[in-house]
Every structure is written in structure tokens, then in C-alpha cells.
Amino acid sequence: MKKRITGKYGVLAVLLAVLLVLSSCSSMVESIGKLDSAVDRTKARANQAALDAVGVGAMEDAMVASMVYAQVFFAGGFAYGYEDFEEGEGVIWKLTSTDESGSESMEAERALLKRTADNNEWWLLSYSEPEGESFLSEALLDPDYSIVKFRYMDPETEKIREWVPETDEEAAAEETQDEAEAEETAYAGEEALFRGDYENYIVGQETVRVGAGTYTADHVLIEDTYTIYTDEEETEENAETYQVIYEWWISDDVPGQIVKYEWQNVTEKISLKGELVSFKKGYTTQLESF
DSSP: OOOEEESTTHHHHHHHHHHHHHOOGGGHHHHHHGGGGGSOHHHHHHOHHHHHHHTHHHHHHHHHHHHHIIIIISGGGOOOOGGGOOTTEEEEEEEEEEETTEEEEEEEEEEEEEEOTTSOEEEEEEEEOTTSOEEEEEEEEOTTOOEEEEEEEOTTTOOEEEEOOOOSHHHHHHHHHHHHHHIIIIITTOOTGGGTOOGGGEEEEEEEEETTEEEEEEEEEEEEEEEEESSSSOOGGGEEEEEEEEEEEEOTTSTTSEEEEEEEETTTTEEEEEEEEEEEEOOOOSSOOO
16 A cells, blocks of 8 residues: 655654654664564574575664664754764753653663764764663764664664665665655645755744753744545545644754754644753764774
8 A cells, every 4th residue: 555645744744653653752672672573583583694694684674773763863853953063972852752542751862973084974873761771873874864874782682783775776766766756745845844944934932941951942833734645546535634733942052953842743642742851972982883
């Protein structure tokens, strides 16, 4: 079943919706653990090399990388401010997801570890849960912040695993086609937000108190609807429409600019909120990535 998305901010809406469905905050470790359920777990851990040879291990790594990358690197869907980080500087966020069954929280940590000579960047991407579960990864990103290499500590084996995205011509061609389709259907002529211009959505300045301190921040408010079609034929019968609200509080006084965010799917009564807990310097690789 192919799903097609339309609406001003469809890409961002779907990103956040998928995160909430696949990895609510404190279930994220459990979600990653379940990625092995498609194969016999004993055989998988006894001979991971064999799985890699047939592509199963690589598939698992890709799913882990995509989930952690989206959840931790793109805080609240805010895709700006990364150039403000200095080497060794990072931020810690408290994330809380809420639905009709209650709420769950975790802490996410993001830090710029190193800028390389070829303009790539190594980032720490990690999170921890109140129960003590944690996940540690480091990602090498290119100047467009796409993953070049992803390394993580396997929570089960406590060994470092590494994943490199496909780089062959066929994969590149598919990616180009996907990007073209996204431009046509998701942006729908409303490219400003995704090109770095959100000033039209600033509704004022507010004093914001979070764990990291008190800041005067620009309040960005976006209210929108998006529609998912569950079939190629776009009819009312296969259309699912959602009302969503995005809010960001932005300050130049913190690395990454954002101090607080809230996302609500009003239709399904689910939300994701984040606030900056702290920021500090002195980060370096923990996985011997460089």
C-alpha cells in the first residue's frame, strides 16, 4: 500500500508522527531491541557476520540509524543552528511524549565532536531513560547533514557496530527521484520553511524558563493540516487528514538556537514536547570513531 502525502508541512508532520508511532520516548530501547525479531535472535547474535553477508544485519543497522538520527539530531523538527556548535560542545534535552494512555520521558544528548578536513562532522547522538536504559551512537554527517557513517554500541552484545548507507549509482538515482517527488507533493510550493526562512511564523518574543536557564526567545507557531492518501487514487475514501501544531522557542544564546519545542497531533490527541536541560563543552568520541 503506497502512501502519498500532501500539505504545506507534510515532511515534518510525517517525520514526527512516525517517531511517535515507532518510538515513543521511553520505549525506544525496547523498539531497537525488537528489530531482531524477524530472525532467530540466538543465531543473529552467535554469528552476526553471517547475517551481514546476506544483508539482514545491515537492514537492522539502517533502521536503528534512521530512528536515532531523526529522534535525536532533529530536535522537534528544527533543522537550523547546527553551525553554531563548537567542537566538543553539546546539549541535553528532556523529551516527553503524551497520548491518551499517559506520558513517557527520556533524555536525548547531541554534541558536535569533530569537524573533518573534508567538511564532514562527527556528532554524538545518545539518549537515556529514567529506568537506566541508554543508547550511544556517533554519526559522521556530510555538509548537508546526511549520514555518511553511523556507529553505535549494540545494547545486547555491547560491541560497536557500524553502518554505511548505500553509495551505488542505483541508490543515488532512487534518492534523487524520491527528493523530486517530495518537492512536488509535500512542499506544494511552500518551500520557505524548509529553506531556512521561518521568520513569517514568529508570533512574538517570550521569556522561557527551562532546565538550562531563562531565555528571551522568539516564539514560532505553525498550525497546519496534512493528508495521507492510502492509495494512488486520491479520493475521500482513502484520505486521512490530521490537524497539527508546531511551536519552537528560539534563542541565539544556546548552541543550536532552540530552547523548547512542542508538537501536537490534535486529531489523534498525541504530543511531543522537549526542553533544553543543559549544555556543556568537553565532548569527545566514546566509540573510537576518529
